[in-house]
Amino acid sequence: MIKYPNGKTFIPNKIQDKPKNKKASLTSANRGMGLEHDINLSNEYYKAKDIALITKRPTPINVVKVDYSHGAKITNAYFEKQSTTDYNGVFNGTYLDFEAKQTECKTSFPFSNICKHQIEHLKSVLKHGGLAFFIIRFCYYNETYFVHANVIIEQIEKLNKKSIKYEDIKTLGTLLKENYNLRVDYLVVAKQCIK
Amino acid sequence: MIKYPNGKTFIPNKIQDKPKNKKASLTSANRGMGLEHDINLSNEYYKAKDIALITKRPTPINVVKVDYSHGAKITNAYFEKQSTTDYNGVFNGTYLDFEAKQTECKTSFPFSNICKHQIEHLKSVLKHGGLAFFIIRFCYYNETYFVHANVIIEQIEKLNKKSIKYEDIKTLGTLLKENYNLRVDYLVVAKQCIK
Numbered sequence: 001m002i003k004y005p006n007g008k009t010f011i012p013n014k015i016q017d018k019p020k021n022k023k024a025s026l027t028s029a030n031r032g033m034g035l036e037h038d039i040n041l042s043n044e045y046y047k048a049k050d051i052a053l054i055t056k057r058p059t060p061i062n063v064v065k066v067d068y069s070h071g072a073k074i075t076n077a078y079f080e081k082q083s084t085t086d087y088n089g090v091f092n093g094t095y096l097d098f099e100a101k102q103t104e105c106k107t108s109f110p111f112s113n114i115c116k117h118q119i120e121h122l123k124s125v126l127k128h129g130g131l132a133f134f135i136i137r138f139c140y141y142n143e144t145y146f147v148h149a150n151v152i153i154e155q156i157e158k159l160n161k162k163s164i165k166y167e168d169i170k171t172l173g174t175l176l177k178e179n180y181n182l183r184v185d186y187l188v189v190a191k192q193c194i195k
Numbered sequence: 196m197i198k199y200p201n202g203k204t205f206i207p208n209k210i211q212d213k214p215k216n217k218k219a220s221l222t223s224a225n226r227g228m229g230l231e232h233d234i235n236l237s238n239e240y241y242k243a244k245d246i247a248l249i250t251k252r253p254t255p256i257n258v259v260k261v262d263y264s265h266g267a268k269i270t271n272a273y274f275e276k277q278s279t280t281d282y283n284g285v286f287n288g289t290y291l292d293f294e295a296k297q298t299e300c301k302t303s304f305p306f307s308n309i310c311k312h313q314i315e316h317l318k319s320v321l322k323h324g325g326l327a328f329f330i331i332r333f334c335y336y337n338e339t340y341f342v343h344a345n346v347i348i349e350q351i352e353k354l355n356k357k358s359i360k361y362e363d364i365k366t367l368g369t370l371l372k373e374n375y376n377l378r379v380d381y382l383v384v385a386k387q388c389i390k
Contacts, residue, residue: 047319050322055279057250057252057253058256059253072274073272074256074272076268076269077268078267078268088283090324092324093290093324121248124242125285128248129289130290
């Protein structure tokens with residue numbers, strides 16, 4: 001059974017603590033480096049320590065023309081839309097699948113950059129017994145959250161929301177700790193979701 | 196626990212039935228279509244019937260130059276070596292990961308086109324509780340086999356083999372049935388491997 005970490009439930013429009021108006025505490029180690037980079041480093045750590053095997057799906061590219069005169073140089077190609085998610089893998093025998101997103105917005109996370117196919121994909125993951133979630137970073141606060149896919153699915157499909165408030169992410173998600181070796185230790189939270 | 200289907204064990208150089216020297220029974224439906232195409236169709240079927248969610252990893256491409264004057268056209272890029280496998284996904288809560296290979300060779304499946312990284316990847320999958328396997332097609336016989344990753348790992352690492360005999364694949368692997376909707380029904384065998 002897969003459950004939300006800490007048994008949290010969603011209460012729409014609940015009055016939360018106001019976000020602290022602190023500036024992002026960027027260090028020289030992570031300045032200019034994005035969420036994807038931090039997750040890739042964390043995955044390398046998990047792999048090196050034999051904790052889990054999580055890989056990033058390569059960006060799908062539609063290759064139109066290849067020049068074989070000097071090796072195999074692609075001379076005409078286009079990026080394709082990712083119909084699945086960024087990452088998947090295995091942890092303690094459980095299939096994990098997640099999408100990583102960061103936003104510059106201070107007050108909410110907009111759903112505009114999550115496509116319908118990705119939501120369908122994550123719903124299917126849950127249906128087949130996997131754990132599906134989002135890793136969402138609020139760049140302004142330099143805070144990264146683990147948010148179970150059901151939270152986002154509920155907001156989009158049941159509540160017809162176009163975004164989720166920062167305060168709701170704070171309540172419904174779990175703030176991820178950061179350290180030098182393990183930039184985003186999302187498996188600590190994933191473990192709580194897997195019974 | 197993950198076990199071999201039918202509890203088969205490997206007996207090196209065991210005298211097997213000689214391969215039937217029959218020609219590939221290609222029909223108009225599969226002529227010219229490769230194993231990858233057949234697996235993709237099977238995965239679509241599994242998805243449509245809510246049986247499992249298995250996706251193909253896109254080919255990794257190193258993008259060097261993008262021309263943004265007309266949309267985003269990639270004008271210089273190179274194929275990167277796949278360090279993982281072709282497919283992964285979730286079936287009945289279990290993580291599956293496999294590589295698909297076909298050979299024109301009649302007598303054996305050569306390991307020359309399996310890279311060391313892929314073997315390491317599949318070993319890691321097994322270590323973390325996933326199911327790792329190969330789908331191997333002998334084009335000459337038009338036969339496709341499910342072969343547990345441990346069989347191939349043993350041949351390469353313990354027996355120092357450069358290939359596995361067709362007769363051994365017949366004994367250690369499981370011949371996959373083919374029908375119109377489900378070209379390679381590998382989940383029937385995967386199910387037997389998952390306790």
